[in-house]
Amino acid sequence: MKLSQLTERCKIVAIHGEENVEVESITSDSRQVQKGSLFIAVEGINTDGHDYIAKAIEQDVLVVVYDKPMFEEYFSRVTYVQVENSAVALAQIASVWYGNPSEQLKLVGVTGTNGKTTVATLLYRMFRTLGYGAGLLSTVTNCVNDDSYPTTHTTLDPITLNSFLRKMVDAGCEYAFMEVSSHAIHQKRVYGLRFQGGIFTNLTQDHLDYHKNMLEYRNVKKAFFDALPETAFALTNSDDKNGGVMLQNTKAKRYTYSVKGLADFKARIFEKHFDGTEIEINGKQLIVQFVGVFNVYNLLAVYGVSVLLGEEPEEVLRILSVLKPVAGRFQTLRSPGNFTAIVDYAHTPDALTNVLNAIHEVLDQKGNIITVVGCGGNRDRTKRPLMAREAVELSNRVILTSDNPRFEEPQDIIDDMVAGLDDEQRRSALSIVDRREAIKTACALAKPGDIILVAGKGHEDYQEIKGVKYHFDDKEELEKIFHTSP
């Protein structure tokens, strides 16, 4: 592609060298540079792409895009394009390179601390069931119609993201549903994408290792709505105290959903069971195969988006009643010993509270809850004591264990969790570093009618330790125990 076309959306400060060149590939990673490449140097958290420009030149790069003027010399065979902001330019160039695919389908983004995967995945399944070509970009997987691909991030880097959107357009997708993480918004991964709509689920504590405080975290999420065009819709959870804040400066058409009060999309809850919930949405009753008030919010968001995208409410409700939970979200397994294990992805204090409350609402004192939970390494440390406290306060027994330790010592993470407990709680809580042993111990403690909650990893089929992802799947571990125990 001609350089002039590729950079047509960029705010260019200066260009040095030949402008009339044909770019053959684009990358923001010098390790992928080859002859004819355009390399965008982006300053990151761990390192700065500008430090690898020389490397890129050694590898015959054709064009270097940068935002930090730091050159002693210019090589005549390289074209240098200085832009205002490299991360923005990366997103703009990635979109143009793939033919601006977000402008050729209806792209809907879901943001919030919890519920993104659930809402995005159920929307994808809703629109596939309605007969549309649809795509999904989520924590669990990326889908183009019925083809699914592994993923590395909840929200991908701009080049990979736009390559998937292009794949979706080429496969005839009319819709694409994606999660928009706060990291992605902050790092401009979704900059310049044209959204048909945005949804806000909730804002509670997570990622304070990255955003430093809740105000900054909130403002990053709000920036997503501030950027929505007036042609888009913005649907917010008005029961969340930040629900109104998110939309206060958006140009998009505003809508609300609520369980507690008046809203454009309103749900009421009637009966709660372990295999489903009887609810009412905008006056129509239905039974859904989801447990927990938090899931009613997710389903209500799915209903609202579907109606805002022009679907027939009756048909949407019919499909809502047959949708099933997403992998690793409140996944139940019945043991031969007549207790129930629930695998869930709750890895924040609020998620843990929501899931445990949901279990209590259904268990109704008819059994004990044994919770197995850990915290991810190299993530928000301040949530660890809060998660331990929530788990202990809402469970009969708690076993603190490892999640993805990453580059931290597992025992240090557990110590951070224990710090949230008082003396009596410390005496009752167990700490077992080995997750497999922790799950086994929970099964050994469980009596008929009890519930074991294995929280934090959900769908994950790995345990990340010092940069290596070892196979580990909570569901598999439980099934192994169930089928070997006497």
Ligand SMILES: CC(=O)N[C@H]1[C@@H](OP(=O)(O)OP(=O)(O)OC[C@H]2O[C@@H](n3ccc(=O)[nH]c3=O)[C@H](O)[C@@H]2O)O[C@H](CO)[C@@H](O)[C@@H]1O[C@H](C)C(=O)N[C@@H](C)C(=O)N[C@H](CCC(=O)O)C(=O)O
């Ligand atoms: C904390 C974070 O978000 N980091 C992301 C960020 O990495 P970084 O800023 O550290 O990048 P870096 O390693 O400093 O490199 C800076 C630049 O130099 C370039 N580089 C680097 C080395 C080299 O030899 N040559 C070179 O050109 C890199 O390509 C990059 O452009 O940019 C990288 C490239 O896009 C991402 O892969 C990386 O995600 C890391 C792996 C990560 O774990 N991110 C997590 C926290 C994340 O994004 N999570 C959210 C979801 C959270 C949730 O589920 O709620 C997500 O959207 O997945």
Ligand SMILES: Nc1ncnc2c1ncn2[C@@H]1O[C@H](COP(=O)(O)OP(=O)(O)OP(=O)(O)O)[C@@H](O)[C@H]1O
């Ligand atoms: N609307 C909600 N409010 C609070 N908790 C929720 C909600 N929906 C799901 N949860 C809880 O949070 C966990 C994660 O749900 P989900 O994967 O849908 O969120 P997410 O926003 O995609 O998370 P992540 O940011 O880690 O990708 C679930 O396993 C459940 O415990």
Ligand SMILES: N[C@H](CCC[C@H](N)C(=O)O)C(=O)O
């Ligand atoms: N079991 C994971 C869940 C969080 C993953 C994702 N939300 C992120 O923060 O990258 C962990 O805590 O390591």
Ligand SMILES: [Mg+2]
């Ligand atoms: Mg997710």
